[in-house]
Amino acid sequence: MTAPASSPASPYDPLDIAVELIRCPSVTPNDGGALGVLEKWLTPLGFKCERMRFSAEGTPDVDNLYARLGSGHPHFCFAGHTDVVPVGQTDAWSVDPFAADIKDGRLYGRGAADMKSAVASFVAAAERISREGFQGSISLLITGDEEGPGINGTRKMLEALAARNETIDHCIVGEPTCVEKLGDMIKVGRRGSINGWLTVHGTQGHVAYPHLADNPVPRLLEMLRRLDAHVLDEGTDHFQPSNLEVTTVDVGNTATNVIPGSAQATLNIRFNDLHTGASLDKWMRGLLDAVTAEMGGSYSFKTSISGEAFITQPGPFSALIAEAAQDVTGIVPELSTTGGTSDARFIRAYAPVVEFGLPNATMHKADENTGVSEIRQLADIYETVLRGYFAGRAS
Secondary structure (H helix, E strand, O other): OOOOOOOOOOOOOHHHHHHHHHOOOOEOOOOOOHHHHHHHHHHHHOOEEEEEEEEEOOEEEEEEEEEEEOOOOOEEEEEEEOOEOOOOOHHHOOOOOOOOOEEOOEEEOOOOOOOHHHHHHHHHHHHHHHHHOOOOEEEEEEEOOOOOOOOOOHHHHHHHHHHOOOOOOEEEEOOOOEOOOOOOEEEOEEOEEEEEEEEEEOEOEEOOOHHHOEOOHHHHHHHHHHHHHOOOOOOOOOOOOOEEEEEEEEOOOOOOOEEOOEEEEEEEEEEOOOOOHHHHHHHHHHHHHHHHHHHOOEEEEEEEEEEOOEEOOOOHHHHHHHHHHHHHHOOOOEEEOOOOOOOHHHHOOOOOEEEOOOEOOOOOOOOOEEEHHHHHHHHHHHHHHHHHHHOOOOO
């Protein structure tokens, strides 16, 4: 099953590559040998493989891989990641998470769905195209930091490429986008995400002497009530309505006779392209100021924007991918913006980007798996996309 240690035989079977990748325990931020596996398969095709290692204070160092075949344009990039989430409870698995077992036509292991099999499928598709020749460039932008903080991965790789005037014309991200069957959904955009940490300040005291204390809890509850009650929007043609969710409320008070000195809450907003992170930050602070003006006291509030909402407007590029998926699977894909964030949020500032990969039902779960036939079909879809792209059908 596993390809030879040197000069893999042609044609590449994406299943062989997926098996090798899954057997690398590349739990974020550890590489586990996964990037070396890709170099072994890509180098014989003529890809120039470049390790990009980045670090930042307070975050782990991360190894990434940029591999490019050709130097001209158009430049088609496949973006993905070889890092995976932790296994979790091993006794919840029926197989070794890193053994890459195949049972009943399905490949099991951490990363089988998200997204080592998609990376393998693209490598196999690129091999088919490279053997025949094409005009332009194919590259793989592979990070080991997608499941982690997202600081030392795709974003810094793109910045490094831009600094040396290396541009990408179009990009496909191999995230598991499909819902029930391969081919049923393509992501043409994503909602943005902003987190907020709110602390309402008070004065601790005895519950029997409230005039000597200042209880922050009523003010916090009123702030959260108003935030939660506000309708941000009704959605757009391509996006569902934005939603604010309170994720934690904490006073940390273990005594029943003490008024707490502070009360905290955290929240998250997933927002569409009617908003920006900055506009939502301004709105929330205005609401918090209004409650404070009415009820007194003070608060502290900080936010972090994980990503802005974006849309790659449906057009020739998304149509090329949709037609390729339909040709192989017989399914007409839905163009969607649902789901969480991905590294496409960084890529969209550099090139038109669309996400398409395997079904996502088992991602991050115990017994993560994907169909062997789906892995090979995905390689066929990526091959069809590449052929159409270099024939000029994306412009």
